[in-house]
Amino acid sequence: MxxxxxxxxxxxxxxxxxxxxxxxxxxxxxxxxxxxxxxxxxxxxxxxxxxxxxxxxxxxxxxxxxMVTNKYKPLKGKLEGYIIFKKDSIIIDKQTFPIEGIKKIEFDGVDWLGLEDWNRGFRGYFEDPFSQGVNNTLILYLWNGQIIKTRFQKLNHCEFQDIEEVILEYYLKDKLSYLQTVKILCLSDNDEWDRLKKLKQY
CATH class of the missing domain: 1.10.287 (Helix Hairpins)
Structure with a gap:
């Protein structure tokens, strides 16, 4: 899983x-x-x-x-617990959120393990260039008004393609927007965009 x-x-x-x-x-x-x-x-x-x-x-x-150091930036924290995306729920660590209780799902951040970044700004000026892939946030807007934000790590740019069926289920249930679906599934051409739009026409 x-x-x-x-x-x-x-x-x-x-x-x-x-x-x-x-x-x-x-x-x-x-x-x-x-x-x-x-x-x-x-x-x-x-x-x-x-x-x-x-x-x-x-x-x-x-x-x-x-120099070619191939080293990563410091983690500045710890990796603990997991997010598991299922068609009928999202599990964050030990807490389960049924999909029916979620109004909207958003993903913020485009980061993955090994992403090279030499433009690191004031706070990261002396750090190594390769990212730990943790500048990503899952945001759940629940029907009860609660907002759940969880930082997580991506191991590669298009990692959500591994659970494409689940992501498309969220899209078809209007939990995930069209633009967010395009973005996290790395859909890059017009044919892929059209196929995604047509899924809601059947």
Missing amino acids: KKFSIYKPQTFYWTRTYKSYAFIIVIIISILVLKFLLNVPETHPAFKFLFLAPILPFIYRIALSL
């Missing part, structure tokens, strides 16, 4: 990026303390290292970008 691992992020995680920023801040504070509180002259040998030290993490980052 096909399972998707549930991802539970930590509130804070000491990544390589955060450690690098902390290192730079410590160096800057050290320079300020030596110069303005201890009145150490700038000709002191310690300043030669301290003035150079803040650029070391950036040199390291450039070196990483030139």
